[in-house]
Amino acid sequence: xxxxxxxxxxxxxxxxxxxxxxxxxxxxxxxxxxxxxxxxxxxxxxxxxxxxxxxxxxxxxxxxxxxxxxxxxxxxxxxxxxxxxxxxxxxxxxxxxxxxxxxxxxxxxxxxxxxxxxxxxxxxxxxxxxxxxxxxxxxxxxxxxxxxxxxxxxxxxxxxxxxxxxxxxxxxxxxxxxxxxxxxxxxxxxxxxxxxxxxxxxxxxxxxxxx
Numbered sequence: 153x154x155x156x157x158x159x160x161x162x163x164x165x166x167x168x169x170x171x172x173x174x175x176x177x178x179x180x181x182x183x184x185x186x187x188x189x190x191x192x193x194x195x196x197x198x199x200x201x202x203x204x205x206x207x208x209x210x211x212x213x214x215x216x217x218x219x220x221x222x223x224x225x226x227x228x229x230x231x232x233x234x235x236x237x238x239x240x241x242x243x244x245x246x247x248x249x250x251x252x253x254x255x256x257x258x259x260x261x262x263x264x265x266x267x268x269x270x271x272x273x274x275x276x277x278x279x280x281x282x283x284x285x286x287x288x289x290x291x292x293x294x295x296x297x298x299x300x301x302x303x304x305x306x307x308x309x310x311x312x313x314x315x316x317x318x319x320x321x322x323x324x325x326x327x328x329x330x331x332x333x334x335x336x337x338x339x340x341x342x343x344x345x346x347x348x349x350x351x352x353x354x355x356x357x358x359x360x361x362x363x
Contacts, residue, residue, distance in 0.1 A: 154225055157234045158361065159254035161247060164270045165240040168260045168295040170196045171329050173237035176258075177210040178338030179353045180361065184232035186210040189224075191246035192239040203336025210235070218245060221253035221285070233361075242277050251281035256360055257290040260323070263297050265310035275316055291360060292318045296325040321355035324348075 160173040174197060177188040188210050190197035201208040215227070228234050236250045251257060257278060261268050278290045292314065311318055323329075328349050332339050339346040339353065 153232070155228055155231050155234045156256075156361065157221075157224065157236065157254040158256045158258060159236040159238055159250040160258050160260065161236075161238040161242075161250060161274070162259050162261065162271055163240060163242045163247075163273060164261075164267060167262060167267065167271075168323070169240070170200065170237055171333065172258060172260045172293060172295065172323070173197060173235050174200055174208075175329075175332070175338050175340070175349070175353050176356065177233070177235040178208070178340045179350075179357050180233040180235065181209040182340065183357075183362070185230065186233040186235065187228050187231045188212045188235045188237060189228070190214050190237050191244075191250065192237055194239075197237045200333055200336055203334070205335075206337070206341070208336070209338055209340060215246075218249075220249055224249075224253050242273055248277075248281075251277060251288065252284045254285070254288065257288060258293050258319075258356075258360070259290065259316070260293045260295040263294055263307055265306045268292075268307070268310045268314055272314070275314060278316075289360070290316055292316055293356065294318065294322040297322050298325055319356060319359055321352065321359050323352050323356075 160169045177186050180186040190212055197212050201212040238247045238250050282288050326349055328346050339349040
């Protein structure tokens with residue numbers, strides 16, 4: 153069975169791609185063999201995993217040189233899930249290849265119309281990628297939501313203009329996510345104090361990936 157590939161992508165930096173990718177990979181690793189592929193030249197995922205006193209739940213790898221969907225599946229054929237942490241650029245080979253190789257693209261955005269408008273090229277790029285990858289599914293993931301705060305009407309309008317489905321599952325602004333990065337672990341490794349964060353990622357996995 154071919155690996156299920158999830159790309160975490162946004163052309164805007166600071167949207168929370170690596171936080172989403174790392175914890176998503178950790179959650180999937182509890183189910184089946186999972187690898188996280190760090191495509192960002194900054195190497196944030198690799199640095200994150202290197203800080204931990206214990207091994208990260210999913211190995212973090214890097215691809216060197218050009219690649220495509222076929223070589224990705226061949227290179228990681230022993231894994232059931234491959235999570236791609238993409239660079240903050242849609243013009244890079246890595247981002248273009250990721251959209252053509254993945255089953256699901258997750259687009260983390262902050263709950264601000266300005267942040268969403270900064271990502272307006274993404275729907276066009278996803279439609280272009282579907283010419284080569286017709287089964288591609290793409291979803292917006294609202295990230296760093298403030299507890300008990302409603303999404304503004306301006307944000308609702310911006311989401312409608314974006315024209316892409318939004319996951320019901322969201323990620324709230326929690327200090328535990330920053331703590332996990334600093335400790336080099338996932339929220340799944342942080343015990344009861346991280347239970348609400350784990351529940352958020354389980355909801356994402358159950359909504360778009362788990363069958």
